[in-house]
Amino acid sequence: MQTFLHYLTFPFLWQGALVAIQLMIGALVGGVVIGFFVALASLSPHAWIRLPVQAYIYLLRGTPVLLQLILLFNVLPQFGIRLSPFMSALLALMINETAYCAEIIRGGISSVDRNQRMAAQAFGFSRTAEMTHVVLPQALRAILPTLGNEAVGLLKSTAQASVVGVNELTLRSQTIVSENFLFIPVLMASGMIYVALSTCIAGVQWWLESRFALDMRARRVKRKLERGAVTLPTAKPVITGKSSASGPPALTVQNLKIGYNGKTVLKDVSLKVDRGEVVALLGRSGSGKSTLLKSIVALTPVESGDIRVGGKRIGKDANGNPLPARHLPRDRASSKVGIVFQHFALFDHLSAEENVMTIPRIVQKRSHHEAHAAACAALEAVGLSAFRHHLPHELSGGQQQRVAIARALAANPELILFDEPTSALDPELVREVNQTIRKLAQTGITLVISTHDVAFASTVADRIVFLQGGTLIEQGSPDILQSPRTAEFAAFLRQERDHHLQDATP
Ligand SMILES: Nc1ncnc2c1ncn2[C@@H]1O[C@H](COP(=O)(O)OP(=O)(O)OP(=O)(O)O)[C@@H](O)[C@H]1O
Numbered sequence: 208m209q210t211f212l213h214y215l216t217f218p219f220l221w222q223g224a225l226v227a228i229q230l231m232i233g234a235l236v237g238g239v240v241i242g243f244f245v246a247l248a249s250l251s252p253h254a255w256i257r258l259p260v261q262a263y264i265y266l267l268r269g270t271p272v273l274l275q276l277i278l279l280f281n282v283l284p285q286f287g288i289r290l291s292p293f294m295s296a297l298l299a300l301m302i303n304e305t306a307y308c309a310e311i312i313r314g315g316i317s318s319v320d321r322n323q324r325m326a327a328q329a330f331g332f333s334r335t336a337e338m339t340h341v342v343l344p345q346a347l348r349a350i351l352p353t354l355g356n357e358a359v360g361l362l363k364s365t366a367q368a369s370v371v372g373v374n375e376l377t378l379r380s381q382t383i384v385s386e387n388f389l390f391i392p393v394l395m396a397s398g399m400i401y402v403a404l405s406t407c408i409a410g411v412q413w414w415l416e417s418r419f420a421l422d423m424r425a426r427r428v429k430r431k432l433e434r435g436a437v438t439l440p441t442a443k444p445v446i447t448g449k450s451s452a453s454g455p456p457a458l459t460v461q462n463l464k465i466g467y468n469g470k471t472v473l474k475d476v477s478l479k480v481d482r483g484e485v486v487a488l489l490g491r492s493g494s495g496k497s498t499l500l501k502s503i504v505a506l507t508p509v510e511s512g513d514i515r516v517g518g519k520r521i522g523k524d525a526n527g528n529p530l531p532a533r534h535l536p537r538d539r540a541s542s543k544v545g546i547v548f549q550h551f552a553l554f555d556h557l558s559a560e561e562n563v564m565t566i567p568r569i570v571q572k573r574s575h576h577e578a579h580a581a582a583c584a585a586l587e588a589v590g591l592s593a594f595r596h597h598l599p600h601e602l603s604g605g606q607q608q609r610v611a612i613a614r615a616l617a618a619n620p621e622l623i624l625f626d627e628p629t630s631a632l633d634p635e636l637v638r639e640v641n642q643t644i645r646k647l648a649q650t651g652i653t654l655v656i657s658t659h660d661v662a663f664a665s666t667v668a669d670r671i672v673f674l675q676g677g678t679l680i681e682q683g684s685p686d687i688l689q690s691p692r693t694a695e696f697a698a699f700l701r702q703e704r705d706h707h708l709q710d711a712t713p
Contacts, residue, residue, distance in 0.1 A: 210389060210392040211391075211392040211395050211396055213392075214383070214392055214393050214395075214396035214397075215396045215399055215400070217383075217396070219379055219383070220376060220379055220380065220383075220396060220400060221400070222379070223374060223375050223376035223377075223379035223380070224375075224376045224400050224404060226293070226365075226373065226374060226375040226376070227362060227365040227366070227375045227376045227404070228362075228404065229293075229297075230293075230296060230297055230300060230365040230368060230373070231358065231361050231362045231365055233297045233300075233301065234297060234300035234301040234303075234304045234361055234365075235304060235308075235357075235358055235361055237301035237304065237305070238301055238303075238304025238305045238307065238361075239304075239308050239312070239354070241305045241308075241309075242304070242305045242307070242308030242309040242311070242312055243308075243309075245260055245263070245264070245306070245308075245309035246308075246309040246310075246312035246316060247316075248260040249261055249264065249309060249313050250313060250316060250317070260309075263306065264306045264309055264310060267302065267306035268307065268310075272299070272300065272303045272367060273367045273370060275299050275302065276295070276299040276300070276367060276368065276370065276371060277370060277371065278299075279298060279299040279302070280292070280296075280299070280371040292368070292371045292372040292373045293368075293373050295371055296365075296368035296371055296373045300361065300364060300365065300368070304361060308354070308357065311350055311353045312346070312350055314349060314350075314353070315346035315347065315348075315349040315350035316342055316343075316346045318346065318349045319341070319342050319345045319346055320345075320552070320555070322548060322551075322552040323341055323345075323552050323553070323554055323555070324337060324341060324342065325506060325548070325552065326546070326548060326553075326554075327340075327554075327565075328506060328535075328536070328539070329501075329506055329539065329546045330539065330540070330546070330565075330566050330570055330614075330618065331536045331537070331538075331539035331541075331542070332536060332565075332569060332570060333536040333537075334533075336536075336569050340554075340565065340569055341554055344419065344556045345554075345555060347415075347419050348416075348419050348556075351412060351415050351416050351419065352412070354412075355408060355409065355411075355412030355415075355416075358408045358412070359405045359408050359409070362401065362404055362405060362408065363401065366378075369381070376397055376400060376401070377397065379397075380393050380394055380396075380397035419556075454482070454517065454518065455515070455517055455518030456479050456480060456481050456482065456515075456518075457480045457481060457482045457483075457484065457516070457517060457621060457622050457653035458478070458479070458503065458514075458515070458516055458622060458653070458655065459478070459479050459514070459515045459518075460476055460477055460478040460479075460499070460503075460512070460513075460514050461512055461513040462475050462477055462511065462512040462513070463475070463476040463477070463499070463502065463509065463511075463512035463513075463514065464476075464509070464510045464511045464512050465495075465498055465507055465508075465509055465510055466510055471510075471677060472495045472498050472677045473495045473498055473502070473677045474676075474677045474678050475512075475678070476495075476499060476512070476678070476679050477679065478499075478672060478679065478682075480622075480653060480670075481653075482621070482653055483653055484653055484654075484669050484670060485648045485653070485654045485656070485667055485668050485669045485670075486654070486655045486656070486668060486669070486670045486671075486672055487657075487658055487663075487664035487667065487668035487670070487671050487672070488500075488655065488656065488658070488672050488674060489658065489659070489661065489664060489671060489672070489673050489674070489699065490657075490674035490675055490699070491675065491699060491702075492659075494674040494675050494676060494677065495674055495677040496626070496627070496657035496674055497549075497626050497627070497657065498677075499657075499674070500546070500624045500626050500655065500657055501626075502514060503516065503521070503544065503624060503655075504521060504539055504542065504544055504546060504624070505521045505522030505523075505535055505538070505539060508529075513527065516542050516543070516544055516621075516622060517542075517543065517621060517622070519542070521538050521539060521544070522535055522538055522539070540570045540571065543618070543619065543620050543621040544618075544620055544621075544622050544623070544624065545614075545616060545618050545620035545622070545624070546615060546624045546625075546626065547608070547611045547612055547615050547623065547624070547626065547628050548626050549627040549628065549630055550631050551599070551604075551607045551608050551610075551611045551631070552611065553599040553607055553610055553611055553614070554599075555599050555600065556598075557598070557599075558596050558598055559586060559591060559594055559595050559596070559597055559598075559599070559602065559606075559610045559613070560582050560583070560586065560595035560596060562599070562610055562611075562614050563581075563582035563585050563586060563610065563613045563614045563616075563617045564578045564579060564581070564582040564617070565614070566614060566617045566618045567582070567617050570618070578617075581617045581619075582595075582613070582617055584617075585613035585614070585616040585617040586610070586613045588613065588616060589609040589610070589612050589613045589616070589643050590609065590643070591606060591609055591610060591613065594606060594610075603636060604631065604632045604633065604636050605632055605636030605637075605639040606639075608628055608629070608632065608636075608640045609639065609640060609643050612640075612643055612644070612647070616647075620652070621652070621653060622652075622653045622654075623647070623652060623653070623654050623655075624654075624655050624656075624657075625644065625654065625655070625656040625658070626657050627657050628640055628644065628656070628658070629641060629658070629660060629663075630658075630659060637660070641660070641663050641667075644667060645666070645667050648667050656668070659703065661688060661700060661703050661704075661707075664685070664688070665685045665688050666685075668685055669684070669685075670682060670683065670684060670685075671683060671684070671685055671687055671688060673687075673691075673693075673695075673696045673699065675695050675696075675699070680693050680695050680696055681693045681695075681696045688700065
């Protein structure tokens, strides 16, 4: 026991541990940084980028790190590159780590809800802002535990650097043993040092995980509130009143044709929405309502036709040619369109207030103070001031959708698109969201609402538009709900009425 304790305090072994730590940290940092870009490349829609990168990952993961290390150590000098054993080992471990980290990061990025990314794009987040504010903070929750395991594995892999003469912990233990043959105390001491280092890695992993855990974050905000560190700015009214009646229509859609994978889903759709008008889009599931709304903010590629918001095309230049993808965020950000999605698409890692602040702060680049005031005003407008520090998972579905409405309002939009805002809600929560939309409609802001709720459409809309199979079949004042002109619309209304009756029957 005494000999074991003696070797545990032996500086010679701890110096070897330091070499192992340097190798591990160097390889991990390099692996994570390069792996991030490799992960992005492996998610590229372009096969010429994706396939070589996937082949690189496949090869590196398929061969032992020891083999890669020896190969690199012997191959580099043949190209005139002479590195020390330490640098060769570091390079080999880093290259190997790149492949593993790329896969871990790719998994983390893929785990982020696609609807949240779509919402960020619809509001005009740049690719970088989407990555840094929406994707990475959430991807990290999935990445960190696996990365912690990877770091522990990597620490142990550093022992393999001894084959090229790096004098790290394992090689130093072997050197001592070759001199005194005291296998057990020396190797046990060496093992204990590895365990101590792994424990430190686990500690760092635990600390990082807790920084990004949603419940810990919520607790931190609540503690700040209890200390009175967060103050509420005076909220100015967010809804400024009726959209100006002058100028071009709020929305014009002309001869719109959209298809997915060769299947046409919108055929020759034309629609004009005046400023201040509330239009309800009705239609069966799959009739193309969401596609129409998404095309307005250039989220879906248009085959032919023209869409203008306030007279301006989104995602197209003055000649109607599609803008390069890198110009889309700026175009969307300046379009003054807010959008509310069926599944809320709130950013899960941000509080209600932070969700709403993202648009004025990140998209419109307003000061923190202004963005905060805009968020408070928008939350007040939807009656959720008291819940502003709640995370989405701490809110009911109806409250989450009202936060999503506040987020759309914070952009000071002239047009708000609602994509079936209540269809993901329990019946008792539908009322509160419908009331919020009704309140908005009364302010004179232009709204286009896709819905299955005929009763709601009849009370909120100035005009009803009915789509079927991607074609605009009928439109007119809410009176057409009582006297539909086409057989298709009459059949739809009958079916909706029957569903409603069935739902109401105990
Ligand atoms: N990304 C996509 N790729 C392929 N097909 C799609 C895609 N998005 C929608 N579609 C198809 O386009 C058609 C119209 O879909 P859309 O979501 O616009 O209908 P909807 O009227 O909004 O339906 P719901 O009321 O169920 O939301 C459907 O047939 C759907 O399967």
